[in-house]
Amino acid sequence: MNYNTEISSEGFSIINNVFTENEIENLISLIENKTANNQENYTFRKSQDLFAIRQFHKEIPETLPFIFNKKLQDIVESTFGKGFFITKSIYFDKPEKSNWFVAYHQDLTISVNQKIEAENFENWTVKQNQFAVQPPTEILENNFTIRIHIDKTTKENGALKVINNSHSKGILRIEKLDFEKEKETICEVEKGGIMIMKPLLFHASNKTTNNERRRVIHIEFSKQQLPNGLEWSEKTILN
Known part of the structure; x- marks a missing residue:
């Protein structure tokens, strides 16, 4: 099935039953093995409200065969076509009593390997040895994100809220909406389901209120070449 129409018009699509119980359990096992033995890694971020692993697909590459099962590959290819690669991935674990919330925003930056001045690349930052920059709008418009849900996600445990079709308005200040x-x-997703979204879609999440954990693998994709020798720092081509 092609989900492109919904993603084009609304900015997102929710697809359940992409992963089997067994595939999810394998992912959990690989993540827990890695985190149990390696708490000091600089790509790990830990607080009482959130545990996160940046560069997730590089930190735990063993997860990739389980993530890119036949179902997900078919969804990506039928919806967006061929030639896409991973540009960024983060694992989020929002614990049962988390007060973590995120206000409405668009995802405006990409991760690159070094700072090279290029036209319409602006707002450079460096975080944990990683350069981030806001690219031209058309790069963001052509990228997409897949969020894989390790747990059932509801409005009570911080499911994403989105403003439908807000991705079609370009880069905006929230006050303009x-x-x-x-x-x-409110984007409720079953365990083993995914949410596909466009980076410019305004999205937010609330605090957890039902003492249920929320774990998500967030993966960003592109098929665009960057100018002036700039490279995606986490670029991983899928076989």
Whole structure:
């Protein structure tokens, strides 16, 4: 099935039953083995409200065969076509009593390997030895993100909220959105389901209120070459 129409019009799509119980258990096992033995890694971020692994697919590459099962490969290819590669991945673990919340925002930066000045690449930052930059809008418009849900995600444990079709308005300050006229959706996803979204879609998440854990693998994709010798720092081509 092609989900492109919904993603184009709404900015996102929710697809359940992409992963079997067994595939999810294998992912959990690989993640737990890695984190149990390696708490000091600089790509790990740990607080009482959130545990995160940046560069997830590089830190735990053994997960990739389970992530890119036949079902997910078919969804990506039928929806977006061929030639896409991973540009960034993060594992989020929002614990049962987490007060972590995220205000409405767009995902405006990409990770690159070094700082090279290029036209319309702006707002450079460095975090944990990683350069991030806001690229031209058309790069963001052509990328997409897949969020793999390790746990059932509901409005009570911090499911994403989105503003439907907000990705179609380009890069915007949140004050420019008239919330009275916009449609907001809470994106509840079953365990083993995915959410596909566009980076420019406004999204947020609330605090957890039901003492249930929320674990998500967030993977960003592109098929675009960057200019002036700039390279995606986490680029991984899928076989």
